Amino acid sequence: MIIIWLTYPRKAGINIEVISVKKRIGIIGLGHVSEKYYYGLSHNTDFILVSVCDINLSASNLFIYRDFPFYTDYLEMIQHENLDFVLIATPPKTHYEIASNCLNHLCNVLLEKPGSMNIIEIIHLMDIAKRSGIRFEIIYHWCYANEIQYFYQNRNLFGDIQSIKIHINDPYLNNKGVIDPQFYSLEGCWIDSSINVFSMLHQVIPLEQIELIQQKYQFDQSSGLPFSCYMVFKHELILIVIDIRWTQKKNFKLTEIKTNTGLYRINHSLQRITHNDVLLYQGNQFDRLSTHYLNYFNQVLKSNTIDLRTNLLIHELAFNYNRVRKVKYDGNK
Structure with a gap:
């Protein structure tokens, strides 16, 4: 038009x-x-x-x-x-x-x-x-969150990263403690969230240099898909913990970054960043995912997007460390 x-x-x-x-x-x-x-x-x-x-x-x-x-x-x-x-x-x-x-x-x-x-x-x-x-x-909608864009734009002010802990909770289990069948198509908690995590991290950590040192999964017996995973990676002296759970029956996302200047908490759910418990940034109060996509649609045609090599690396990390248990499961259910 x-x-x-x-x-x-x-x-x-x-x-x-x-x-x-x-x-x-x-x-x-x-x-x-x-x-x-x-x-x-x-x-x-x-x-x-x-x-x-x-x-x-x-x-x-x-x-x-x-x-x-x-x-x-x-x-x-x-x-x-x-x-x-x-x-x-x-x-x-x-x-x-x-x-x-x-x-x-x-x-x-x-x-x-x-x-x-x-x-x-x-x-x-x-x-x-x-x-x-x-x-x-x-x-990669996480990259377009208000709080993440603030972090990228002010990365030099945060200091030298010592550790990163990422906590992801989603309410995808039903009252029987198994994955609700309507969420089978997400392919489990690791595939659903790890791509968000690695797309967010790629601007601050060289993904090709990270090393897996620990992994734990919990599996749904009906689908064979994981509903909880705890992963620990290492880049040089930086520890990266990814803790994904569908067991808490809530939607909550938090990244904690420890640097030589203190502890930064990026509360994705509230679009807020604190430094040593002092408010550093507060995004809008509008729905977080709707904000991600608004930013994406406004920016995708105007800015450089993730290159081929990084696209493949993000997916390789997700696929290489994905685990499922073999059951009779039709992904189209």
Whole structure:
């Protein structure tokens, strides 16, 4: 959509100023995370949401997008709505097929993490995009959190890092203490959260130099997927602890960074940073994930995104240390 403002100055003549050209985008997949896109796609500077798609006629967030054209065939949506971009938010095991089809139809792709469950497939998707001259981006939404962007912009003020502890809690177990089947498609706690963690860390720690020194998992007997994991990595003298739990029945995210100047607590849930218990930064009070995606949609076309090598390294770390137990499990359940 081209927005043109006509201004009439006091002197004779008309100035025509092109303010913006918004990219037409459609959503593929209306599962639980898709509700967090709505605000960002309604208020950003670069995209206009045109249509949505899901194979499920009663998708959980269809009501949020009830005013947009709805499709069950994403290729039909791309062609009929003349889309510039699609945002793919389907289960990870479907990412490769859907993304490759969209790229082969010359539609730019924003793809939820993980890009696929297979490194070779991610490389292939990037190769298709490169050969076709179109855009393929994996969405690392944690990097677009207000508090993380503040941290990146003021990294030099934080001092020399001595240790990092990352605590992640999500309420994905049911009352029986097993993973709620609606969250099977997340592929377990490690795959769901480790990519967020490594995408956040890549600007402060050389990921290719970290070494695993301890790992512990707890597994769900029905799906074989992990619902709790405790991982310890080391880079030179820096210890990195990643503690992910779905057992607390709450959504809470906290990163503690100890440096030579003291302890920094980055409370992702409250978008807040403290230094030695003194408030250093407070982000907005708006929903944190909606804020991530608003920042992402406003920035992704304007800034340098994560390069190929780092994309692959983030996924390799996630895949290499992922553990599941073998059970009869259909990931499409």
